Amino acid sequence: MRRWWHGPGDHHRTPLSSTSRNPGRLSVDVRPGSDPDSVVLPRDRFQTPRRARSVSLGVVHLRGLRNEGAPSGFRPDIEGLRAVAVLLVVVYHARLGPFHGGLVGVDVFLVLSGFLITSLLIRELQTSSRISMIGFWARRAKRLLPASSVTVITTLLVASWMLAPLEFRGLGHDALAAAGFVINIVFMHRGNDYFAADSVGPSPLLHFWSLALEEQFYLVWPLLIALTARARRSLRAIGILIGVVVVLSFGAGVWYTKRSPITAFYVLPTRAWELGVGALLAVAGSQLDRIKHAACVLLGWAGLAGVIVSSLVINDRTPFPGVAALLPVLSTAALIAAGSTSKRFTPTPLLSFAPLQWIGKRSYAIYLWHWPAYVLATARWGTLDNGQAAVTMGVAIAIAAVSYALIENPIRRDPWLAGRPLRPLALGGSLALVAAVLAIVTFNAPIPGGVGTATAPTLTPTVPVAITPTTSDAAPSRPSDPDRDPQPESTTLPPPTTAYPSLDSLVAVGQTNLEASLLTKLLPSNVRPDIRRVKRDRGQVFLDGCVLTFGSTDLGTKSCVYGDPEGGTTVALVGDSHAGHWFSGLNSVATTNGWQLHVLAKMGCPPEDINRFRNANLRPDCLPWRDNVIRRLKALKPDLIIVSHFRYNFRLKTVAQRRGGQWEELLTKYFRELKEISSRVVFLEDVPPPPNLVPSCLLRNRKAVNRCTFSPTESAIPELRESEKRATLAAGITYVPTYNWFCTEQRCAVLVGDLLLYADDNHITNEAARYFAPFLEASLVPLLQRIT
Template sequence: MTQTIRQTKAADPRVGFRGDVEGLRALAVVLVLAGHAGQQLVPGGFVGVDVFFVISGFLITGLLVSEVNKTGRLSLSGFYARRAKRLLPAAVVVLVATLVLTFAFLPRTRWSATGWDVVSSGLYVMNWRLAEQSVDYLAANRAPSVLQHFWSLGVEEQFYLVWPLLLVAALWLGRRRYARTSFMVAALALVAVPSFAWSVWLTSDNPARAYFVTTTRMWELALGGFVALLAAYLHRLPRPAAAALAWSGLVAIVASAFLLSDSSAFPGYLALIPTLGTAAVIAGGPAAGNAGPAVLLAVRPVCAVGAISYSLYLWHWPLLVVAEARFGELTASAGLAVVAASVVPAALTYRYVENPIRRSETLAWQPTRSLQLGAVCTGVAVVAGLSFQLTVWPPAAPPAPPSLAVPTVGVNGTPATVNSPTVAGATALGKSPTTSAAGTPVDRVGAFVPDPLVASQDGPDAWKDGCHTDQRSSEVRSCLYGDPDASFTVALAGDSHAAQWLPALQRVSVSKQWRLKSYTKSSCPFINGVVALDSRPYPSCAEWNEKLRRALTGDERPDLLVVSTSFYVMVRDGAPVASQAQAAFADALRRTWSEMAGAGIPVVVLRDTPYHDKDIAECVSENPRKLTRCASPRDKVLAGGGGPAHETAARQNDKVHLVDLNDAICPRERCAPVIGGVLVYRDNNHVTATYMATLAPRLATALDRVLA
């Protein structure tokens, strides 16, 4: 996102301050801020970023073309110098301030990630970091980054590394002035067409990644560039036609902000609505004059917001994240109050950082100084982010699993040894967990494992052993544990809530000399049907299920099938089942389990574990002397997730056995975050592998009853 370039009007219609464009910037930032303050206010407020992309493409392309028309050449050093002094000083101020806010107000579990986010933001690659995290199972349940909004700045700056070079090539090919525009349009098309096609495809295939990557957004900046190249022709539009074009564009922007939501397939085709709307407002504005949207957008208060929009965008999100971390989930009115308060640091940054540097005569006449300033700002951000890692240095190591009374066997039958000391965990609850004092939440406990800073890494071996299928793949992967030569085979199937039971099942398999095979996939239950992921059909899950069911009833038939799952919305006729979602999910589970039982395979359903409102590991890190703040009501947390559907679906089928061990996970009226020296949860809905391993004796007893 770039700031408006204020210049005196020139003969070239592509250059000069335009109040309607400044007003568009104000509209864009207000949409973003309102959407972040409360999605119910403006569900599609994120389209403000797309408005910024088009405006930025228009302004920067216009300036580049104007330079070419005046001088016959393009100074790459001058261009990058202007970008450096315009963007980097304000950005580094916010990045350093964000580290201070993180240190003062955010839990330590977020410190290391924030330091790396500062490094990524300072190098303008935050969008690629977020794209990787969007498909990273370990990052799926993390709180949003305090610098998540820097993704859009990364997209723009990466685009502007490429676009001037393409312009230089176009100028070289179109040496004659009359041919320049044609070659520049062709250069933009070379970027826009494949980028738009890729955006449409990737949005349908991997929407989370498509949202952040540069390649799906370049066409939006190119669209603004097209408007800049055609500006001389657009100025000749008849006034009524120009006014109609500009007003229809404004309506399209506002309508998209209220009609789209985070469940929309975006960017893809839908991004055409706000981007073409923005292009229409810019294209029709000059010829329409006061008959167009300028009558609203160019008024002084609106332009004043547009002027500070860059700093406002930079400041609002860190303040929102910090406020939510300190006070819990914000209401819409509280969110609006926070973004309104961000006007203060934004105005100060604009007044004392942006303007003095932007208007510096020394920097204007000596581009090298601007490049040096940019290098210093980038260096400060990178060094600050790396240095911030010292606040959590040395990093805590993930815990080794509890020791066993029997030798363990690793993946694919490979011998493994465990040298860690025994931890109590669930065994501290004794024979009557619901009355045990060990399960009562208390404010302070002694030493416990895992350290909350690394609890997110305390997951099942399926992660490191490479047999947990990610969201994109439909390949059926499996890992072999226990006794590889055993005659009795147990299969574990389902999503991450099935995978979390692997540590306990591994120990049971070793002690009973069973053969254990793990089949799990991210965000995908073991089910015969189509489920929704991000409110859209999840085809790779359906394909994975079909292959797995065929394998389990064929060559890989187990003697016992163990399943578990979180809650999912089913898809019928291409759309999520909105009403009676629990009933639809339970019905699909019942059919699936009955099919497996009908094929002669006994099914054990491990009732889903508690779903908390907060990240328990993060809460424990933040409240080490007040752990009761992290204790959730049992009735509430057991009502979430897939548990209720499991209970419904398992009824009236004597070959489907429901095993509920939640008395040993949340034994009292409120769920203790630490039991028997072990942190129970690694986020808000997954049990740590360390604690899960201590449930092995109880699981073994339950399975003995099933198999008796």
Template sequence: MASRTTSWAYRPSLDGLRMLAMYLIILFHTQVPWIQGSFIAVNLFFVLSGYLVTNVVLTEMERTGRLDLGRFYARRVRRLLPAALVAIVGISLVFLLVAPVVRRLGLVGDAQGSLLYVANWRFIAQANDYFAPNVDKSPFLHFWTLSIEEQFYVVFPLLILLLARSSRRGVMVAGLAVVTVASIGAQVYWATADPIHAYYGTDARLYQLSAGALMAVALRTWPVRLPRVGARAVAVGGMALFAVLCFSAVAMSQSNRGFLGTAACLMIVAGLMLDEDQPLAKALSLRPVVYLGQISYSTYLWHWPAILVMGMFLDVGPVTMAALAAVIATGLAAASAELLEQPVRSAKRLNRFRWRVSAVGVACSVLAAVLVVPTVLEREQPPAVASGTGGAAVGKLAAAHSDPLPKDVDWDRVDRDRGTEQTCQVDDLDRCVLHEGSGAHVLLVGDSHARMMTAMFEQLAKKHDFTLSTNIVSGCPWQENLRNTQSSPKRQERCDEARTGWYDTVLPRLDPDLVVVATLPRDHGKWHQRLENRDGSDLGLERSLLRATRDTLDKIEKVADRTLMVQSVATPRSFVPNDCLTSAKDPDDCVVPLTTTNRPSDAYYLAVAADVDAAYTVDLNPAFCPAGPLCSPVVDGMVVWRDNQHLTASFVAHQRAKVWRLIQQTGVLDALDGL
């Protein structure tokens, strides 16, 4: 029996495809390792959008002989804008509660770009790397896809009207084919010139939308007749190709995966349209599947910020995170559909106000971008939501277990277990070198927190045969423009010598491949008065830290291939574990709770890493607190803490294998020769 496309009525199986695409994207964003090619699910969204909007436009033109632009734009606004507006404002409010102001300041432009549907171009300008591991991504990052779609919706009907001036449908096919080929050319060009542009750019992504539109016009112009077995083979073959491309094991470039993914999507949609009675179509048309597809737009709006927020407070695996994100985002989407989207879309009264609906919608977005978002995100207040425990006594209540305290501990030796402090100048570069190997050159820069890691890095250098140099001065932040006035005058002078101009003169002479920076967090409380800018500027603590971090990274980036910023090492601060160990009968009484409160310094590092391709961050707390969230004061017979702000250098070195694995997981060592 032959099958042909005769009806352009609603097909529930296409909503089922939306559902499939949505949850594949969640798997990608939660970094489920075996399916990291599933970012091509975005292609499925794009192809479906191009295909469906083209059928809407052509159906109206065939029925009425014209296209009512006011009605078209009003329907798009009513469909997309209310949910997006509420989501963006809601996300801003959530991050007001959980993120420090410095991190939020960088999000203002992201939210504004999302409201105005130019987010993709903003992220191109910021050069965010969508694939970089352990990068703190903006909660508005996913709006890049919606921006491309909205830009397409604005221009596409005008293009159709222009092409429709010719009575021959072949002209429309040719016009869309030209657009598709031009966009493919842009993708090929940008893939080598600027991969970020290739991923986010409208010009480089348009082919996926126009390909869907082209298929819709082609099927209407030249009705296809296929045996049912042929239609089913096309759909199933496309689905099989799509599934293969989703798996990480299939190695290929982003562009090639995109091209093949788009072809697979076209095959799936065409096969379903040519035979709606096939098993695949019936499976995708199941009521729960269709419902999830119908609310997939709002699910998409909420899933990414949900992942980011949960990541701040939960330490769970990718699959668990994906499940939690799916449940939360779907629940919010269902509420949005019921309470907001459906009432707005079904309000018959609004049908009379076509252009005015569009104008009001755009005005609301502009007002939110200009007034609401900056007011919320720029508000000077610390995070209101924090998790974690408050004192050592919690360890006993939680039945935490610590190793027995060794007998005859030399506490004086523990106090002196600080690591090596060493720096150098142009005329004595050898003083910086702790170990000379035949592989890459690693430079460790920082203060006492970097110092307590020197023994560990030296042992790693010997094992992995890389050269290790240091520029370490206790009490001296690694950022060039920051001065710690709490230090003694002599210490401040030494810090000035180790930082001022050092990155311009000595760093190029050392010529490291990787620079690792670590410092005690000086981001709140007393540091508002004790941390100054060397240039005399008074920007406030948070802005000073962010600016100094960015400026110093810029200098490092000119010399080194990569920079790795070590996030805040969790310390007890409120009590001294060793004082507790010398008096307590049970080491369990001295367990240290590992707080999960967001540290501003970490937010600065993560925010900067999102803007700088060669900058990475690493959280070493899982290595130093293996029994987290409660940290034992004694591990493998070793005293963990030197004081309430530092680990012992010996314990840090003892954990070197775990630290090395955490560093490897960041990806910072990839493509570095000799590591």
């Protein structure tokens, strides 16, 4: 799964540190037209009398501080570093080049923001002996809110034309959270909600998570700095405070990255250390001027190399942020420190390259506009190739340049807004309010229904017969050698005493239903479940919490026994949410036949020991859960074990691994482990995954729903299916194929009559599971005839 992670820091002109002539003075950009937020490396200790302390509304006073300042220069190295950071994020999102870790541009921005903001606060303490909270927040509002609010408003307006109705309504919720700068919390909860994350595509406002994180930082940080300065009145005390924050936050980040990586990625407590590293540089002040020139040269080039290398070596399989974030964070810190004194032989001349300076000045605007442009273009025209992605990003940069010229820069330099702090607060708040109102209108927008009608599909074979399945429908890939190959037990049983429709006859009727549905062009108005509320169509097993969520491994907290609780036959369903989505059909079969159905399932976790081949950043709790499942199965001793799960092998790194023996070997090993527990084990093949979110596709194509059908060959790698078949044969378990339940030889359907088959792009609906109950019964009942 590709991660859509983004976010820059605050973007301001950054001043050069003070000259070495007077290391006790503070550097401030005093050129005509300079940004009042442009500062500084602050100097040394406060000189505050012990008795001088007072607090008033919105202001923390520290009387008696000297008002020191000196001419300063502009920091072109930091402006260029901003350009590098935003370009890394852009090429990462556009999938251009080898920068698979371009998301580290966000970390670069966080360090720069911590450096800048803390420098501003210390500058204010040293020059006026106080921190004006209202003044600080007003400057942040003037700097961030107008441009971000206009981006949200524009994105909503354009999305009303380019997004499907379900996606557009969902964007309204995101826009409201973005306007309130809490969207990182929303995405943290959504990322930890398996079905919420799976039911929507990437949000055009996903990149606002880092802006929200920084705004939360801005609310807390000046209060901590002011209160520490008021109590101790020294930079040393502030430095100690920041050091404690860095250590605690880094520790929390490492801990949560291992246990709840999505939480670690999005929230301030696990990211504050990155801002804190920049803040420590601000507190270091004149100490940075003491770094020798040779050390600066080494630090500078090592820092730039570290940023670039981290963007190349970090990828979707890297646990992040965690320890891996140290490389881009410390590299950025090294670059800032190196540029504080001499420019000669350092990266500063390279970073001062005119195009980088131009991009750096507009980095905030580029960051705001590039991601909505890419997501909306993809939603409208499909997956973009490299050329289309490059053109899309070029257009986004052009829009950002216009936004910078007409909105961001004029507002930042407007003297009327600078006159009173309430003015920028009122302007920023008003624009954010407009964005919030439009967001509320958006998520209450009506969703159109179907335009036709359809009848419910039926499964009535002409001749009911008894069924006798074989062990597997797969043939060995090479001639069997009894001396080398394990010989599977035969699961062929005598004819059952009760006649059931054969699986072959059901498939034949199902194929007729599929062929008729593939000719349908109109979305039925009576589609089941209601396509506008498909997220609510979950089996009882999910509502009861018996498909464990992220972070949970304990199987003993709930009684997850269904079917006939008093039945004499015990059946265990093992797997992930793809085992769970068959539940309603299996529960019907279990109830009818007097089986106890025990559910042992966990979202996002394969039952096999294949965790190391997946994204190591996602499911650290899978292996403990798997061990608990094996222990439970050994205690339960079920008469039949049913295994089903998502085809996780898609996440293997190379085609060789996908096609090679490692995946097959792991499956075989796990199946044999289960066969030692129960003599009857069934592997229920995963469903063919559609290439798009089916409900959104259908609503976008209400009069041409056939556009949402897909080819069986594009939905899975054939080698994977063959590997699964060979693994079941080698382990001597039963393989139940499902592709011909959904697909003809040419196309796979997403509707059958009035029935919606898919809830998203990989899970079937609860109604579909009920429809397939006869298929499941025909596949499973004969295996238990001897018992029943």
